Amino acid sequence: MDTIFSVMAQNLVSPIVLSFALGLLAAMARSSLSVPEAAAKALSIYLLFAIGFKGGASVAAHGFDGSLGAALVSGVALSLAIPFIAFGLLRAMTRLSAVDAAAVAGHYGSISIVTFVSATAILATRGVEYEGYMVAVAAAMEAPAIIAALWLAARAGAGARMDRELWREVLLNGSIVLLIGAFLIGALTGERGLKEIESFIVSPFKGVLCLFLLDMGLVAGRGLRQARSVLSAGAFAFAVLMPLAGAALALPVAILLGLSTGGVALLMVLSASASYIAVPAAMRVALPEANPSIYLTLSLGVTFPFNLALGIPIYVALAEFLGGA
Amino acid sequence: MQTNDAKRVEIIIEAPLEGRLLDTISQAGVTGFTVLPVLGGSGRSGRWSREGQVSAAGGMVAVVCIVRPERVDRLLEAAFAVVERHIGVVSVTDCQVVRAERF
Numbered sequence: 492m493d494t495i496f497s498v499m500a501q502n503l504v505s506p507i508v509l510s511f512a513l514g515l516l517a518a519m520a521r522s523s524l525s526v527p528e529a530a531a532k533a534l535s536i537y538l539l540f541a542i543g544f545k546g547g548a549s550v551a552a553h554g555f556d557g558s559l560g561a562a563l564v565s566g567v568a569l570s571l572a573i574p575f576i577a578f579g580l581l582r583a584m585t586r587l588s589a590v591d592a593a594a595v596a597g598h599y600g601s602i603s604i605v606t607f608v609s610a611t612a613i614l615a616t617r618g619v620e621y622e623g624y625m626v627a628v629a630a631a632m633e634a635p636a637i638i639a640a641l642w643l644a645a646r647a648g649a650g651a652r653m654d655r656e657l658w659r660e661v662l663l664n665g666s667i668v669l670l671i672g673a674f675l676i677g678a679l680t681g682e683r684g685l686k687e688i689e690s691f692i693v694s695p696f697k698g699v700l701c702l703f704l705l706d707m708g709l710v711a712g713r714g715l716r717q718a719r720s721v722l723s724a725g726a727f728a729f730a731v732l733m734p735l736a737g738a739a740l741a742l743p744v745a746i747l748l749g750l751s752t753g754g755v756a757l758l759m760v761l762s763a764s765a766s767y768i769a770v771p772a773a774m775r776v777a778l779p780e781a782n783p784s785i786y787l788t789l790s791l792g793v794t795f796p797f798n799l800a801l802g803i804p805i806y807v808a809l810a811e812f813l814g815g816a
Numbered sequence: 817m818q819t820n821d822a823k824r825v826e827i828i829i830e831a832p833l834e835g836r837l838l839d840t841i842s843q844a845g846v847t848g849f850t851v852l853p854v855l856g857g858s859g860r861s862g863r864w865s866r867e868g869q870v871s872a873a874g875g876m877v878a879v880v881c882i883v884r885p886e887r888v889d890r891l892l893e894a895a896f897a898v899v900e901r902h903i904g905v906v907s908v909t910d911c912q913v914v915r916a917e918r919f
Contacts, residue, residue: 660832717863775832776833779903
């Protein structure tokens with residue numbers, strides 16, 4: 492318990508969380524502070540490239556083994572299973588229609604790469620190692636939840652469909668291609684490649700992450716301000732409870748996989764986080780009847796800040812307490 | 817200067833649908849169009865702004881096509897097949913163009 496509180500206290504006063512809080516408060520107070528769309532995109536490209544490259548370089552340094560395949564399969568299975576739990580909780584805790592519940596459930600099965608990146612920064616601060624291939628696991632967990640969500644919506648009678656074009660868009664969406672591409676470049680060039688661009692992708696990483704989280708805070712704050720009407724007490728409780736449920740499901744899986752302490756924490760973070768990039772776009776195409784205000788507000792306005800401020804410290808502390816391999 | 821009657825069709829649609837809409841109207845024989853970024857706005861789904869968008873899912877784009885009056889129904893039928901279930905606005909206005917052979 493002491494570990495949880497100490498990680499939490501350390502995290503709450505970190506530049507990363509405080510930058511997010513600044514953006515959130517500025518948006519809630521209707522400040523004119525804003526980050527232009529192009530700048531936000533550039534920051535996200537930098538973060539995805541850096542985290543992918545570092546993951547690949549780490550795999551090159553430690554070598555490939557069978558655990559990568561097992562972790563990928565487990566990640567896909569978690570991403571497929573979590574929407575069913577989320578859907579059940581939503582139907583029990585809220586008055587959302589089956590279509591809205593299915594769309595929200597899809598977001599919680601998929602992952603938030605920014606939550607993942609923030610967690611890696613916190614692990615680095617604590618000097619906790621993790622498997623470099625967790626980046627690939629993150630990419631593999633993006634899409635399966637969309638299939639589960641569309642199946643749940645179709646069962647509820649919605650005209651949800653996944654055509655070839657949508658498959659292409661989901662599997663080749665920019666963030667997945669960049670993350671996997673940078674991972675492969677890092678794996679191919681290894682330590683030598685990392686040394687060459689270290690001054691660009693290692694030292695400035697946390698500063699760039701702070702700026703990106705400032706923007707995320709602004710977006711989350713604006714969303715919360717404008718979508719208070721969709722945020723019932725039940726929906727709010729779901730958005731806080733569901734990440735804990737996802738992390739609880741991932742914990743035994745991660746231990747069975749024999750992941751390191753950092754790896755256990757990251758699989759919990761991935762299962763606890765909710766998408767706000769790949770899944771919303773897929774839902775707008777395949778399930779337009781679902782209300783975007785609901786799923787974006789819950790995933791970005793409630794679950795993301797919860798994970799950033801409280802969730803990640805809980806998952807890291809639990810991983811440290813239970814001890815990975 | 818000689819001007820000619822034409823129709824200006826403006827379709828404001830969710831950004832994730834942009835590719836599908838452009839493919840569909842191209843297949844309907846409308847190969848001339850302009851895609852414009854949209855800064856923000858407000859509608860039945862609330863206010864939105866493109867500033868700081870982390871995802872294209874919340875953004876909108878405007879597709880503008882100028883066609884001869886006799887081709888407007890075909891264009892609208894094709895566009896409607898895409899936009900029917902989605903957030904957006906479709907409007908048609910009369911306009912005048914020079915160089916009518918280009919439309």
